[in-house]
Amino acid sequence: MSPRKSVAETRRTRERIIDRSVAIASVDGLEGLTIGRLAADLGMSKAGVLGHFGTKEALQLAALDGASAIFARLVWEPAADAAPGLTRLGAVLEAWNRYLETERGAFPGGCLFTTASIEFDARGGAVRDAVARLYRLWRRRLVADLRIAVDSGELAATADPEQLAYELIGAYLALNQAIQLERDPAAPERTRRAVARILATG
Amino acid sequence: MSPRKSVAETRRTRERIIDRSVAIASVDGLEGLTIGRLAADLGMSKAGVLGHFGTKEALQLAALDGASAIFARLVWEPAADAAPGLTRLGAVLEAWNRYLETERGAFPGGCLFTTASIEFDARGGAVRDAVARLYRLWRRRLVADLRIAVDSGELAATADPEQLAYELIGAYLALNQAIQLERDPAAPERTRRAVARILATG
DNA sequence: GAATATAGCAACCGACCGATCGGAAGCTAA
DNA sequence: TTAGCTTCCGATCGGTCGGTTGCTATATTC
Numbered sequence: 383m384s385p386r387k388s389v390a391e392t393r394r395t396r397e398r399i400i401d402r403s404v405a406i407a408s409v410d411g412l413e414g415l416t417i418g419r420l421a422a423d424l425g426m427s428k429a430g431v432l433g434h435f436g437t438k439e440a441l442q443l444a445a446l447d448g449a450s451a452i453f454a455r456l457v458w459e460p461a462a463d464a465a466p467g468l469t470r471l472g473a474v475l476e477a478w479n480r481y482l483e484t485e486r487g488a489f490p491g492g493c494l495f496t497t498a499s500i501e502f503d504a505r506g507g508a509v510r511d512a513v514a515r516l517y518r519l520w521r522r523r524l525v526a527d528l529r530i531a532v533d534s535g536e537l538a539a540t541a542d543p544e545q546l547a548y549e550l551i552g553a554y555l556a557l558n559q560a561i562q563l564e565r566d567p568a569a570p571e572r573t574r575r576a577v578a579r580i581l582a583t584g
Numbered sequence: 585m586s587p588r589k590s591v592a593e594t595r596r597t598r599e600r601i602i603d604r605s606v607a608i609a610s611v612d613g614l615e616g617l618t619i620g621r622l623a624a625d626l627g628m629s630k631a632g633v634l635g636h637f638g639t640k641e642a643l644q645l646a647a648l649d650g651a652s653a654i655f656a657r658l659v660w661e662p663a664a665d666a667a668p669g670l671t672r673l674g675a676v677l678e679a680w681n682r683y684l685e686t687e688r689g690a691f692p693g694g695c696l697f698t699t700a701s702i703e704f705d706a707r708g709g710a711v712r713d714a715v716a717r718l719y720r721l722w723r724r725r726l727v728a729d730l731r732i733a734v735d736s737g738e739l740a741a742t743a744d745p746e747q748l749a750y751e752l753i754g755a756y757l758a759l760n761q762a763i764q765l766e767r768d769p770a771a772p773e774r775t776r777r778a779v780a781r782i783l784a785t786g
Numbered sequence: 787g788a789a790t791a792t793a794g795c796a797a798c799c800g801a802c803c804g805a806t807c808g809g810a811a812g813c814t815a816a
Numbered sequence: 817t818t819a820g821c822t823t824c825c826g827a828t829c830g831g832t833c834g835g836t837t838g839c840t841a842t843a844t845t846c
Contacts, residue, residue, distance in 0.1 A: 395823085409706040414615065417804065429806080430824040438804060491706030500702040503764035504611040504693030514765055548758055548771075549778050555761065556754030562705035563716050569750075576751050583785050594793065619834065631836080632794040640834060 396434050398424060403445035404452070409491030411501045412442045412509060442509050449494045450516055456481045456488065458523075468536040468581070471527040475550065475577050482557050483570050492562040496555060521547050528584075541584030549580045598636050600626060605647035606654070611693030613703045614644045614711060644711050651696045652718055658683045658690065660725075670738040670783070673729040677752065677779055684759050685772050694764040698757060723749050739783070751782045 402423055407415045417438060421428045435441040461473035482493060491497070495516060502510040528543035530536075537546075553576040560569035604625055609617045619640060623630045637643040663675035684695060693699070697718060704712040730745035732738075755778045762771035 411613075411615075411703065413613075416802080418802065427825050428804085429826080432805070433822095433824070492702075497702050499761060499765050500694075500699050501613065503761070510765075517761075517765065545774055545777060548762070548774050549755070549781075551761075552754035552756075552758030552778065553751070554754075555757035556750055559701060559705070559719075559753075559757065560750070563701050563712075563719065572747055572750050575747060576754065579751075579785055580781075583781060597793080618832080620832065629795050629797095630834085631796085634835070635793065638835095 397448075399431055399434060399441075400444055400448040403441060404449045404494060405490055407442075407445050407449075408489035408494045408497065412445065412494075412498050413501055415442065415445065417441070439508060443512055446494070446498060446509065446512055446516075449489070452488050453481070453495070467527055467530040467534050471524065471531065471581075474524075474527070476574075478554055479557070479570055479573055479577075482554065482561060493558045496558050517551075521551065524550060532584075537581070537584045546580055546584050550577060553577055553580065599650075601633055601636060601643075602646055602650040605643060606651045606696060607692055609644075609647050609651075610691035610696045610699065614647065614696075614700050615703055617644065617647065619643070641710060645714055648696070648700060648711065648714055648718075651691070654690050655683065655697070669729055669732040669736050673726065673733065673783075676726075676729070678776075680756055681759070681772055681775055681779075684756065684763060695760045698760045719753075723753065726752060748782055752779060755779055755782065 399420065402420060403415055406419065406423075417428050417432050420426075421431045424431065432438075432441070435444055457474060457477045460477050461470050464470040464473040481488070495513065498509065498513045499517065502513055524547040525543045528537065528541070528546050532539060532541050532543060553573050556576075557569050557573040560566040560572070566572075601622065604622060605617055608621065608625075619630050619634055622628075623633045626633065634640075634643070637646055659676060659679045662679050663672050666672040666675040683690070697715065700711065700715045701719065704715055726749040727745045730739065730743070730748050734741060734743050734745060755775050758778075759771050759775040762768040762774070768774075
């Protein structure tokens with residue numbers, strides 16, 4: 383019924399699938415994302431959807447990739463021009479806070495990476511590896527700025543960058559839970575206070 | 585084929601189903617827990633399994649209940665006799681740490697409550713409500729001991745119990761992720777340091 | 787010992803799962 | 817004009833989902 387689209391339209395179709403996949407997966411998880419539901423939402427056939435990716439696992443990986451592009455645009459890029467060290471770190475963390483606060487725009491059901499990390503942490507496979515790789519990359523970036531802050535004297539010389547990065551990630555896991563499960567409007571402010579304490583007592 | 589069992593045996597069958605459900609759900613989530621898989625694992629028919637609960641949602645709630653009994657036995661009860669305040673809180677937190685550390689015994693795939701909270705936080709329903717209620721209860725217990733610690737002078741009068749409880753929960757969310765996703769053997773020790781810092785700077 | 791209650795089974799239901807297939811349709815290049 | 821490529825559809829595959837039904841065999845109750 384539906385004819386072939388131009389190359390540009392084809393890419394747009396692929397992007398539409400990924401956008402919808404990210405939205406569904408943020409609510410129901412990457413495993414709860416089904417091809418039939420996706421096809422129905424997009425007014426396509428299941429074969430038309432799956433044809434773009436081949437397998438469901440490839441679709442999950444594409445969705446994860448699309449979500450990480452959103453995360454980069456909202457969190458990393460706005461802070462890219464800030465001065466390395468505590469300044470850039472602060473910009474990243476504030477953007478991270480806002481990303482979770484207003485995620486109902488980007489991710490209607492909460493941070494997709496948190497969801498995916500819980501969903502796949504006890505299994506093997508390419509999706510688990512991809513999620514673990516993302517978290518490792520982001521943690522390294524936090525550690526890098528923390529190290530710069532220590533070297534430049536912005537943080538005490540006794541501060542342990544790995545330990546601080548670990549505590550910061552905990553604060554954002556707590557924020558995601560407080561927003562999604564508890565719907566606690568005070569959570570973003572609480573997180574800012576937690577972050578300030580972690581960095582002040584480094 | 586299989587005949588009726590005595591009352592005691594019947595209860596044991598129910599407990600076997602719940603135990604297996606907890607193990608499966610800790611790996612695959614409460615949604616990934618399926619009646620067919622459960623029946624196959626237990627050498628029963630699907631109807632025999634479901635007959636004990638009626639619906640899958642009731643089974644999920646029973647599994648959650650069974651898991652919270654395990655959590656109570658491992659975390660709350662050992663600390664029940666400690667002196668209220670910082671002493672009891674410290675005992676609870678250390679037990680919590682060990683519970684996540686050695687959860688491969690109780691929960692082979694990581695803390696079931698963390699998994700369930702992520703899995704259901706963006707949906708409605710009885711399971712979501714039950715998970716939220718459990719977290720609220722546990723948070724209240726942490727806050728209660730923190731408040732006692734403030735009142736008795738163990739913690740600074742300026743310390744905010746709600747804020748500290750929030751940060752403590754974040755530390756344990758980070759611990760679960762570090763163990764399950766990163767398989768980081770240093771995580772328990774890092775968590776102990778994080779907890780000590782949270783309480784020291786309260 | 788008869789009557790009743792019930793745990794568990796085998797078989798089955800409609801719905802949906804991921805995946806595959808042949809073919810229709812339209813863009814592009816020769 | 818036409819051959820080739822690609823997107824997408826409709827149909828269908830084997831399998832699994834949660835759940836229902838009719839039944840048997842036994843423990844309990846009278």
